[in-house]
Amino acid sequence: MNKSYIAYDIKALENKKILSKSQSLYKSKLISEKQWEDIREAFSTNLYSPSVFMRVLLFILSYLGFSTAAVPFGFIFMDLDNFGFQILFTIIGVLLLFLTEKILIKDKHHYLSGITEAGLFSGFSFIALGLLFNEPENILVYPIVLFVLSALASIRYLNRVTLLLAIAFLGWIIFQILIDIGGYAKALIPCAFMLYFGTIYLGAIKFEKKLVSIIFEDFFIILKSIALTCFYIAGNYFVVRELSIELMGVELTEAEDIPFSYLFYAFTILIPLCFLYWGIKKKTILLIRVGLITIALSIITLLYYFNTLTPVVTITLIGAMLITTALLLFNYLKNPRYGFTRENIILKQSHSKDLTAFIASQTLGGHNTPTETESYFGGGGFGGGGANSNW
């Protein structure tokens, strides 16, 4: 893929990635202060990327500002017909995008500043509004247009949210097609989606080998995780059953069951175990994490239908089992086994003992967690994908 499709300066992005990686290495005490200083000098960038809170604030303000920028235009051109409005909105959208690119990105070197995202979203929203303002009869037009727009956004502006939106819209297209065909095709929907997400996953793996670049790493991680999780959800018994009832008006009492129920039970039980097994065998942390999450979802699903104990007792028992498992694993990994270690090698970006302590004190009933070394209360494990925090 030609990297010129991307709106940003590739070199600047790469440098930024190196800096953030090196910073976490330095925080984990894996490189010396001198090394860190040298790297800082060598790979300095002039990108403006404020902290998370600033980003959120800026995004909200800018989005409000940009979207309401159309209001004056609307007043001026109040007596346009439908088609006129369509052109108007589209022009506004393109204008916003143009502004975002030229001024924010090229001139002022913004990157993930909140304002850029606001510009993107408002711009593309206006374009979408413009294209779809005449309310096309065929519902299929909506997801097609939206998919194209979000795909463009994610490629050109490397935006992760629009990536997820693109996947969602493509899924909507498939869903709509199957619903429109009707009848037999409706029953195929779960399998169709499993196929769809499976293809995304395999495609992601294939493309990752082709587009080897550090700036795409996050994207592929998100892509693969979402693909696998949605692959599981598409086959999850609860999802299939409830959606059958809701979307397709299938009436089911407690005793009756959806067609192919055994298949979906099998999927619900086996898929998470397969993920976990392959993750451990191939030593891929992504598969392991997706496996754990899907196991949790499966347990919830099965308990929903087959639980005989009261919910509170179930929760207590599960809590006890989790504690036991965690302690057993902790003991088992006293020395690293097969490359798995219980030690923390590289601190994540969001690793913060204060945050851990705060969360623990709020959720575990007012205990004061010691903020010093090994405290096993509280979870500090947020995905550290690109969460830049330059205070």
Add this chain to the structure above:
Amino acid sequence: MDNINKTLFEQKHISKQQFAFFESIRKEEIISLYYELRILLYIGILLFTGGVSYLIYENIGSLGHILMMLLLSGLIFTGFYYINKFANPYAHNLVTVKLAYFDYLLILVSLLIIGLFTYIQVYFELVAALASWSSYLSASLFFFMAYRYDNRALLAMGITALAAALGFTISPIDWKANTWVSTNYTHLIAILLGVSLFVSGYLSEKENIKPHFKFTYQNFGLITFYLGCLSGIFYTDLDKTYALLALTSGVIMSIHTWKIKAFLFFLYSNISAYIAFSYLFFELISNTSDGYILLIYYFPCTCIGYIVFLVKKKSHFAHE
């Protein structure tokens, strides 16, 4: 750029070892499960404590007893943990333990176990079903603890429990009147138990299995035996038989303990023989008409005589 580590290494920012280490992390040759374990533990604690608090809040009424039982069990397990940590292995001889209050710990744990057992019985209304077994269980527990951890206090408690057990099983209980119905069997059992205990003490020394238990066994043995005999005199119809038994055994044991210089047992035997003798003497006197004159002189004479005897012969029992 496709590899940060390689770039850093090629531009001489990191050393070769660092490069190798970072590469192994990147290629997932080393995987850290640190955050996964922490999240797992955290969620587990969250769910568990939440559920437990809710359950306690909802059921504190009936749960109070269950909690007490669980607490007792917890204390017992902790106690046993410490016992096993400090105890020495079993040996026939006297076993000493370095921990200062080890004896107390043993006794405490044993009592807790009995307490818990009783609690469970009462709470689950198993008293009627287990009446006979509970005392035997307590007795066996005490005996086991006494032998395994070499504690004479527990042995004494075991013997007491055994006596209670036998007493419970042998005497039929009048449930309606809620009283013990005493029969002849109680006294017989007491006598037999006394003899067996005494013999056990003797065997302990002879076979050299915990020879220091001998005193405890024989102490209880004699007391039980004499009490059995004496109660047999006063509470049954076979009073003369029991009296003769008490008298003869008392005399024999007096002579024996005089020889082996066991003062306490000598005292027991004396008292028993004296009571038996007095009883027989009174029976004899009451059958004649004028014998009551002798009664007046009996007690003062015997008492003074005994005191004189003791004072004169006290050196006999003095330790060398």
